[in-house]
Amino acid sequence: MNPTDATQPSHAADPGAGHAAREGVGVLVVQRLSARLAGREVLVDVDLRVRSGEIVGLIGPNGAGKTTLLRTILGLVPRHAGTVEVGGTIGYVPxxxxxxxDFPITVEHAVRTGLTHRTRWHGRPPREHTAEAVAAxxxxxxxxxxxxxxxxLSGGQRQRVLVARALVLRPALLLLDEPFTGLDRPTRxxxxxxxxxxxxxGTAVxxxxxxxxxxxxxCDRIVLLNRTVVADAPPGELTDPAVWLRAFGVADVGR
Structure with a gap:
């Protein structure tokens, strides 16, 4: 029984991931992506690239579509238009x-749930899964x-368990949804x-x-999102207040 409804993707591992890390190529390439929820367009013509070895921050107001974008990349929300290309396995931190x-399991067991799709439904998980969980x-x-x-566990410890649960897949791309919320400064x-x-x-984040x-x-880059990409630049270049007003100034946006 899986104690979370966050589904792990089933992408195959990329045998060229090591080469990708050396070259800094696009592990995630999103082009002209649109998505709808309950008939409402939440994402519109989103273009986004994340390279190996790069940390990209996705910032926007509540309801701007940030979580929906992650779930569309994972395939949990269907695409209305556009393409999503991922060069390897995805690890997801909800x-x-x-x-x-409150589910009665240990830390190790929680991390092993990241390997559920590789575990037989009956009987004990393979011994190597335990080793992989401990390594993560x-x-x-x-x-x-x-x-x-x-x-x-404390809040910070729980966050690290969720990261380990994603890392057990040895992902080329790691997606994290609001991981800093509720954490104190030392834990952040x-x-x-x-x-x-x-x-x-070499992981793309x-x-x-x-x-x-x-x-x-x-972050190496920050992407301002409000249904579509408003700006995409290194943090030091996002100094124009008008860009931030565009990203945060619209109240009626999708979730």
């Missing part, structure tokens, strides 16, 4: 409230807590360091956030 933290926990500094019930710094190390290792300060510090 918002913390989407995971059932070690990458986020949580291996020592592998046997602890998930319900006993730990998460920033982890994401930077992943990017330095796309993260939605309302924390402009964190985005300016962490």
């Amino acid at each position: 918002q913390r409230h989407e995971f059932a933290w 926990l070690d990458r986020v500094g949580m291996a020592a807590l592998r046997h602890r019930p998930v319900g006993e 710094d730990v998460l920033n360091g982890l994401l930077r190390r992943l990017a330095d290792g 796309l993260v939605t956030t309302h924390d402009h300060t964190a985005a300016n510090t962490l």
